[in-house]
Amino acid sequence: MxxxxxxxxxxxxxxxxxxxxxxxxxxxxxxxxxxxxxxxxxxxxxxxxxxxxxxxxxxxxxxxxxxxxxxxxxxxxxxxxxxxxxxxxxxxxxxxxxxxxxxxxxxxxxxxxxxxxxxxxxxxxxxxxxxxEGDLDAEAEALATALAQWRRDPLAGVPSDKLQREIVPQLREEHLWTLERRFDVELRRRKHGEIVGELIALTAQHPLREKLWAQLVTALHASGRRGDALDAYHTVRRNLTDELGLDPGEELQALQALVLTGRPGATLGTSPGFLPVPRQLPPGAFAFVGRSKELSFLDTLLEDQHHASAMRISVISGTAGIGKTALAGHWARRVADQFPDGQLWMDLHGHGPGKSLSSGRALKRFLRALGTPVEEIPMEVDEQVDLYRSLMDGRRILVVLDNAESAAQARPLLPGATGSLVLVTSRTHLSGLVAAEGARPLVLDPLSPGEARSLLAARLGADRAATESAAVEEIIDLCARLPLALTVAAAHAASLGAAGLDSTATALRATRGPLKDFAVSDLTSWLPTVPVGSDVSGPHSPYLEAAQLSSASHSPRST
The missing domain is CATH 1.10.10.10 (Winged helix-like DNA-binding domain superfamily/Winged helix DNA-binding domain)
Incomplete structure (x- = not known):
């Protein structure tokens, strides 16, 4: 003894x-x-x-x-x-x-x-x-000897429903509790590396037992295996979400914060607390249609994402109103659950009315969303970038940079973490991101004629679109199959009642031609023919209202 x-x-x-x-x-x-x-x-x-x-x-x-x-x-x-x-x-x-x-x-x-x-x-x-008596060595020895009494599952081979139903689960729980107690003692004895293998095997056997996972995360982190510790956290989070629809408990969340911001060997008592999980995606676009090939392209960004050697980036480019923001938002909502540490969204105001958002201002917003107190945000942009990438390291976050003006504006907002994924939308190709950061380009074309019909049918009703098919086809042609133009035209037609489609087509013909190169500021001038008694420039103008609604749904502001 x-x-x-x-x-x-x-x-x-x-x-x-x-x-x-x-x-x-x-x-x-x-x-x-x-x-x-x-x-x-x-x-x-x-x-x-x-x-x-x-x-x-x-x-x-x-x-x-x-x-x-x-x-x-x-x-x-x-x-x-x-x-x-x-x-x-x-x-x-x-x-x-x-x-x-x-x-x-x-x-x-x-x-x-x-x-x-x-x-x-x-x-x-x-x-x-x-x-x-505070004797950790003696406690560890006694627990190890107690556990040595176990061979396999208790009462195996005993043909009694009562014992198997009532007693065996109690004995199993007693065994697991003793194992957890022993691991706690070994962690306090700084035997982190010696118990990692056992904990990996036990968490595989008990994928929903949070205490064992917390001990594994702690042991890995204290052994200097920070990436493995974060992988373990994300695995148990996925297990709990898939099986129970629950998030990890307070201990695991605090441990994740400790791993992300603490030092190897630190204890839970030194944890900085919980890290917020930003959920900044805008509401889904109403009546989103088509883009199946583009969505499939974006889906490929997820393949082997967690084992990639570099962060995944895609630049979605195309002319104004072609649906870049709607596509990014729709896909982001579809895959949000694969980014358990949150989703960041920022409208950089790179094109359109008003001044574009500086990288420094955007960084400050992201840093606040990631839990940094205002007084702790550095003054210099370079230091903000360093802090931002440190906070993002090891986290799986989806970042959407909407309406970027240039690669220089977007580059400071790129996290260095391999688990994160970035979508950038812009009217330009942002070749600098493609060349230097390996971004995958996705250039949007106008909707196909069938997709354009589906959009108008979703906005106006399938029966009406089918009954007035000639006007629908003319509107599609005059709007150059651009989703935003079709959306505003549908709003105009809906405001005019029964004669709306014909009147909308007439109004569009009065413009200078198909709306191939419009600006957001021109939305209220597309349809100059106004119903009697309407005020194009007034606060209740149907054109202005439709333009504002469409602009809001296609260029959401970050919160």
Missing amino acids: PDGLSRVGRWVDREADVEFALLGPFEMRVGGRNVPVGGPKQRALLAALSLQAGRPMPVEELVDVIWGHEQPANPRRAVQLYVSRLRETLNSLISDDIITTCGDGYCLRVAPGQTDLMRFRNWLSVAARAAD
Whole structure:
């Protein structure tokens, strides 16, 4: 016995001729040799008495253990017969009569060391005494000895529904609790690397047990394996979300924050607290249609993402109103659950009215969204970039940079983390990002004629679009199959009632030609023919309202 254990109280097994093994396949051993017990019901009877070793077990409980709901005509007499046969079997092997009658039941008379379950619990008592004295080494030794009593699943081979349903789950939980207690002790003893392998195996067996995962994350991080620690966190988060629809508990969330911002070897007590999870995606675009090839292209960005050697970036480019923002927003919402650490969205105002957003202002917004207090945000942009990339490292976040003016404007907002993915939308190709950062270009074309019809049908109703198909085709042609132009035209037609489609087509013909090269500021001038009594420039103009709604849905502001 270790010296540490002797300081907290010596406990020694008594040498015994007979032993009962419950923490694995049920066995009775005499003189160290496994001996047969008899039929299934005798095994269930002896297992039940062994579980209660030293304490009486009422006949009524034994009946439930042996027969369950299908009881014999005279259950008490049946128990007596099985006890008598079991006594005969045991008496042929050992001299003492160890099954005695106790009141309205029976008792197995054995010493504490004659069942592995009693030895297990006695060693737990030794560990508790060591813990009271603050002796980590003795506590670890006692817990290891307690766990050594286990062989496999408890009571394996015992044909009793009651024991398997009620007792076995309790024993399994007791075993897991002891394992977790031992890992806690080993973490306090700085034995991080020595328990990682066991924890990896146990978390695979118990994918929803948060305590084991927290211990694995801690052990990996303290061993200097920061990336593996974050991978472990994301795995348990995925398990909990997929199986239970839950997020990790407070301990795991605090550990993630510690791994992302702390130092190897730091403890949970030094954790900076929870990291916020930004959810900045705008509402989904109404009546989004088509773009199946483009969506499939973006889906390829997710392939092997977590094993990629570089961050994934795509630049979605195309003329104004072609649906760059709508596509980015629709796809981002579709894959948001694959980015459990959040989604960041920023309208950079690179094109259109007003001044574009500077990289510094955008960085400050992102840093606040990631939990940085305003007073801790650096003044210099270079330092802001460093802090931003440090906070993003190891996190799986989807970043959408909408309406970028140039590669120089977007570049400081690119995280360095390989788990993140970035979408950039712009009217220009941003060749600098393609060349230097390996961004994958996606150039949008106008909608196909079929997609354009589907958009108008979704906005106006399928029946109306089919009835007035000639006007629909003319509107599609005059709007150059641009989604934003079609959206505003549909809003104009809806505001005019029954004659709306023909009037809208007439109004579009009065413009200078198809709307191939429009600007957002020109939205209210597309349709110069105004219904009687309407005010194009007034606050309630149907054109202005449609333009504002479309502009809002295609260029959402970051929050």
